[in-house]
Amino acid sequence: MDTAMDVLRLAGSAALSLLLSPFYYIGVLLIMLQYLRQTRLERKLFHVRLHAWPNQLVRTVLAGLAVGVLLSVVSLFLGVSVTDEAVLWLWGTAALLVFIRVRYLCFAYSAGLLGVLQWCLGWTAMDGRSDWLGTAAGSLAHLDIPGLLVLVALMHIAEGILVRWQGARFASPLFLEGKRGKLVGGFMLQAYWPVPMLLLVPAVSGGGDVNLPWSLLLGGGSDWSHGISMIGFPMMLGFTELTRTMLPGAKARSASRGLLYYGIVLGAAAVAASFWPPLMLVAALCALLVHEALVAVSYYREEAHTPLYVHDGRGLRILAVIPGTPAEAMGLLPGEIIHKVNGVRVHTKDELYAALHINSAFCKLEVLNYEDQVKFVQRARYAGEHHQLGVVLAPDEKAGYYAAASPASLFDLLRRRTAKSRQRAASAPTSTSL
Known part of the structure; x- marks a missing residue:
């Protein structure tokens, strides 16, 4: 009972720090911008609103909160060494990547890229410098990359479940340009979930007064000998799929399977790297390359099939x-x-x-x-x-506007123009999963 009360006390303190952190609210703001953009695009293409962005935002926030509670319970037995610096590194990297593509607002890319950078730093002496560059290199070198990748894997497993549950509800119809310039119909399935997590972390030397009566999966090192603490860790889940050839429900189920397989493969690689550090680079590359493989597979499946949303002789x-x-x-x-x-x-x-x-x-x-x-x-x-x-x-030759299947960046979210005439197309995210 004493241990449970101690953990609840730590959780309350971590939850308060999470409420004061700006990163969670930044994530919610980016999600709101995406849903606003989607609503504007629907009005431009169809002169009607098919989705109410406040309802979408509330639905994703509540689902993300539920996932955060579940993963916080799981983390009690993981032993991932996450620090405030790790939070800054992950969100800082994600903030840079989102200017390139919105779909890069995924910690699979942030954690994977940080793992590659950490491995590269091992071949240099930058962390021994006394200037700010040496300080940054030293901070990066101490990140628990395998632990972060385990969290990313768990997040993608949770994301796969959310996509199966809610993915089709976020399907937004589009008019798109086909292979031969003829307009076809399609759906953009896009959803993001802000996930607030509470994670056990090793206490600093002499600063921990709570010791767990159970063993941690990844916390067998000396860092945990001083007791435990807890921090608030805001994370982001998100996926985007663009389909011309499948029903929204079928596309969501296909994306869900891919995310579940990705989470299992990445989790296995990350746990192996935790016990044998030389595998860290393999796990980091797995986070990046297997994720991109999911994107490529989805793209080529779409290219290999005939568009579904077109008129034919039957009606x-x-x-x-x-x-x-x-x-x-x-x-x-x-x-x-x-x-x-x-x-x-x-x-x-x-x-x-x-x-x-x-x-x-x-x-x-x-x-x-x-x-x-x-x-x-x-x-x-x-x-x-x-x-x-x-x-x-489905569109015909009289359709005046369509959305171009091109990657969207943060600049696209901030632009008010969402669709243009058939001579000039607006940007819509390409088929991918986050």
Whole structure:
């Protein structure tokens, strides 16, 4: 009981320091900017808001908090040596990388890059210098890179679970340019989660009055002989996937599997490096290269398949359904095809409008589902409802705007312009996982 109370006391002190840390709030701010940008892009492309960014922000903050509590409990048995300097190094590196690509706001890149830099410093004498460069080199040399990589691995396992759970909810439809310049529909699945963690750390010499009655997985060294302390450690989870060929749910499940495999592989390499330090470089390169391999695999899978969200001879392909509209009430789903409206075959938006006005008070649809089977839906129509039932159709030649599948940086988040005419495209993140 005394140990439990001591740990709770340390947790309260660490939680207070976390609340006073700016890094968590910076992460929330970056997430808010991303969701605002997504909302602006939807309004530009479809003249309607499909997602409410405050709801998205609250959902991600709460999910990140739940993950932080879970990982904080797991960390009680890890023994990762994380210091305030490690927090500064990770966030400082991430802050530099986010100016290049938003998807680099992932500690897999920060921790991996720091591991490579630490290995390179081992071949120099910079940490022996007396100036600021020597101080920085000495601080970097003392980072527990294997421990940080274990945390990154656990975070990606948690991220894989979150993507499976929430990933499809953050799917935002887009008009994109296809291989031959023809516009096609697609989805951007993008979500970020700020994760506040409380981590046990070795107390400084003579400064720890709490000793744990259990053994730590990675804390067998002499650093833990002086007792334990606890710090608040804000981390970020995030993923981005762009698909033209899959349904949002299927893409989220595919991304989730990749993240889980990545977390397991990186975790094994990091634990091995913790017990045998020469493997540290291998674990750091694993964090970087395997993560980029996930990006490449996702990209080439998309390139190898035919776009899904295009119209064909069977009718009009549904790209998205606007919440709170007749289309949602009738159970229409993205990827389905509107085959007939009030008994009339439709192939264009003009034909859809004309068929809907055959009966201004009632509509009956024949829709082809994912298995190419016909389902019949019908509903009364009321004054003031959406003129197109509330469906966003795949683009045609009349579409005026589209989003270019190019990487987004922090500068893109701060720009108000999110979509341009078909002659000039706006930036949308490329397919990747964080």
